[in-house]
Amino acid sequence: MILSDFDLRNYIKSGRLKIEPFSEEIIRENGLDLRLGNTIARLRKIGKVFDYRSAANINDYYVIEKGEYFIIEPNERVLLHTLEYIKLPPELMGFVNLRSTYARLGLSIPPCIAEDTIVMDPLKGPTKAINAENVFSIDVESNAPFYAPTRKYVNNYLGSMIKIGTKLSEIVTTPTHKFLRFNPALTIEEAYAALLNKGDLLATIRYFPETSIGYQILEPYPCLHVKITNKLSSKIRDKIYEYNLTLSKTAKMFNKHKSYLINLLNGIYGVKWEFLEELLTMLKIPIEEYLNEVLFYSKKTRKYLPLTTLYKRIDKDIAYIVGYIVGDGGLSRIKGRKNVRLCLTDKNREMLEKIVSILRKKFGLLADDLKIECVEKKYRLCFPTILAKTFLFNFESGLRRSTIREVPEKILMSPNNIIASFIAGFFDAKGYSSSITTYFSTSSRVLAFQIQLLLLRLGILSRVIAKKTIWKWYEIIIQGKENVELFRNKVGRYCSKPVEPIIKREIFDKIPLNYTIIEVLKKLPYSDIDVRRKISNYIRRQRIPRNRIELVVKKLLEYEPPGYVDALRDLMRLSKWFWDTVLYTEKVHYGHDGGKIVDWETPTHHYAAGIYVTHNTIIDGGFEGQLTIELVGGAFPVKLYAGERFIHVVFAKLTSPVEKPYTGKYQGQRGVMLPKF
The missing domain is CATH 1.10.260.40 (lambda repressor-like DNA-binding domains)
Structure with missing residues (x-):
């Protein structure tokens, strides 16, 4: 529950919410406008590597300034603090936003994603962020996505967003949305979207756990x-x-x-x-x-x-038909839906004969006299009107215009074996397989990213590539030896089309090596044939194919070179993620009249935004201190004055007080607080 101005006044008067110094003018309709303090921390431009494991002095990397005003340079990253010292009771948490006046100048702090980003809702399946109620939280240490209650926040936004394109996917976020990025010196670091560069490696998840509601009903x-x-x-x-x-x-x-x-x-x-x-x-x-x-x-x-x-449980056979319909089905006479027609077409008659046999098996007399017609060198199968209306009612989102089709809700909420059969039907309708590649194609952006996330539920990594000739379409490509094998075993057994690629070696899934691992591997004896022929190549390329990690671990344990324990720890940590390469980043204006941005509060503060591991910023229950705000400059210099209201904090009441109020390393902070390790 979001607190109104009336609620906030009561909390402040009772002393439950502490604000010092307090001024009545900072209370707004549904939050507090906190004022800018008189200190700023700017990053120094130095080439010295910061090693958080060593005794390096963090002050060497920042310039601290005090004054009555500060100029924020274009794209500059600074730390500011609030004038107010706040203390939250255990039953409240805060959500920090930049005031819209400053956001319109290009400044930004909210770490949020665009409303049309496809995210994996644990119960609804892949859906647009604006429609999702929950997301998977991420345990960064174990790379384990898990379902836990989350809180969703939706805000209006006007200004620049960052579009990030990687080999696997793409995402649009606010400039300060944080990603996990590989750093050869630090292993893994958090990086703002605005600071990502071509060639950076971002951590993405390898699977989603199954959290389906259960088998759905065809009504x-x-x-x-x-x-x-x-x-x-x-x-x-x-x-x-x-x-x-x-x-x-x-x-x-x-x-x-x-x-x-x-x-x-x-x-x-x-x-x-x-x-x-x-x-x-x-x-x-x-x-x-x-x-x-x-x-x-x-x-x-x-x-x-x-x-x-007609009233049946949606099993693998029905899911296969739905997948084929989503890929290739077409409707006609849908006005009023009185005599609606649902037809499938294919150059291969055997595909439609499989559909006919399933329909006869599942619907008996209703499908007894189905006929496959030959029309213009293609074969066509039309459903009986009652079946057409039934499928349209149950799977309407999969029968829209081809550019806006989506995976039907009843399929999204089904178990993994139903998902696999649906994807098999879609593959038989819109898939292609050769000795080189396996892919699907669709003209619907939403459908493409939904299929990608559904494949992740089966543990299969895939790429989504946008292509454009006369029209725009998307390809979902299965790459990598392990992924092709998983696709063949989990989806291919339901397919009529063969899944042909046979990949001899892994060239897709590679683990980057940090400086610690490289230095330790260099100490392995060159006389060993595996070290000479294989590991030396990994050192030179600074990457290891994931299916060769066992070999490297074996050699490290066999020879135990100095530092091998740290190298093993870092190698195991890095191998838990898939490292996706950034291909481009570009600024995009978010809507003529602005748009919605979405964020979630999760137990670990990390969650899966699409395939990416991202981080959000909130004020925990029980926190006290002046807030240190990370701010990124816009397209031109902006002068900020100390004492001006510059951030807006929305306070939400939790369903119950937190059992363990915040007692972290930033508790009681005053002024600009630099990172602590």
């Missing part, structure tokens, strides 16, 4: 007309009388006339399925137990069929 579409048998009719009457209701009162609850319910119970006319479903739910009659007592009329078969023909 009949709401307007399907149904009738009920005498058995269910008697059950409904008994339940109505059991709850001391009458037929008239029950019908009024649904804004229906009494005759509408009487006709249903007497089997005279059919009713819409959505009405019957609501009626059974209200009367607490288990729907799945009485599916055979609900009938619908099929014009194609001219028979009444039990609802179990």
Whole structure:
């Protein structure tokens, strides 16, 4: 719950929230505007390497200045502090933003991602950040993504954003959003988006744990007309009388006339399925137990069929069909959806024959007379109208215009074996495999990044590449020996198309070496044939193929050169991540009227934004001190005056006080506080 100005005044008056010095003018509608202190810390431009493990003096790397005003140079990174000394109670936390006046000048501090970034929601699956409720938290030490309750924050933003393109993916963030970057001197460091350069290596995750809700249900579409048998009719009457209701009162609850319910119970006319479903739910009659007592009329078969023909659990067969539909399905006559047509086309008749056999197996009489037609050197399969409406109702997001298609929600929330079968269907429709590469193609940006994250749920790394000729499309490419093998084993077994690439050696997944590892490896005896032929090449290239780490570890343990324990520790830590190379960074203006930016508070302060490991900034419950703010300059110099309101802090009340209030190394800080190690 965000505190209003009324709540804040009460907290301050009661002494629960301490603000010194306090001025009434800093209280805003839903937060506090804190003022700028009189000290600034600027980074020195020196070539001296800072080693946080040594006794290096951090003051040698900063210039501390005091004054009544400060000039922030373009793209300059500085540390500032607030005039106010604050103390938070255990039940409050704070979210720091730069005041919009300064943000419009190009200055920035909020570490946030763009609203249309595709993130992995543990329960919803891959979805846009603006629609996601949670993200996976990251334990940086173990590279273990895990699901824990998070808090989401959405803010308006106007100004420059940084678009970062890497070999695997792309992301748009505010300039001060932090990434984990490889540093040969420090092993791993946090770096602002604005300070990333071409060739930098960013840490990305290797997998997402399975957190699906469970198997989903293929439901009949709401307007399907149904009738009920005498058995269910008697059950409904008994339940109505059991709850001391009458037929008239029950019908009024649904804004229906009494005759509408009487006709249903007497089997005279059919009713819409959505009405019957609501009626059974209200009367607490288990729907799945009485599916055979609900009938619908099929014009194609001219028979009444039990609802179990349509009401099914989404299994691997249905998921395969949905994947094929998302890849290649087309709709027509969708206005009003009365006679909607759903058709699949393919040059290979065998692909459509597989779809036909699955439909006949799952839907019986509804699919008995399916025919594959030859139209303009292609084969076409059209679904019966009832099936077309059912698939459209359950998987509508996968049947939109090709450029805005998405993975249907019911697939996103399914277990991994269903995900694998869906991807197999998509691959058979839009995939290609040769002795060199395996990839999918789609014209939908959202769909491409959703597929990439779904593959990560299976432990498969992939690349998303945007291509443009007459139109723009995206390719999802499976690369690397281990990834191709995983794809063949987990997805390929459901595919009709063969997955052909056979990669003899790993050239995709390589682990960078820091200075410590390189120096220790140089001490291995050159007389050893593996050291001479292989490890010497790794030293020269400063990278090790991930599947060769066992060899390096074996040699380090065998010869135990000086410093080998530190080298092993760093090597194991680096091998837990996939190191993605930055291809480009560019400034982009975020919307004509600004846009939304999104951030999450997580237990570890690190979370997965797409495939990237990122860091957020919050004020923890129990923190006290003056805030040290990291600020990045814009496109031109800006003068800031001490005492001016420059940051806005939104305070949120936690569902319960934190058990362990903040007692970290920055507790009680005053003035600009330099990094502590």
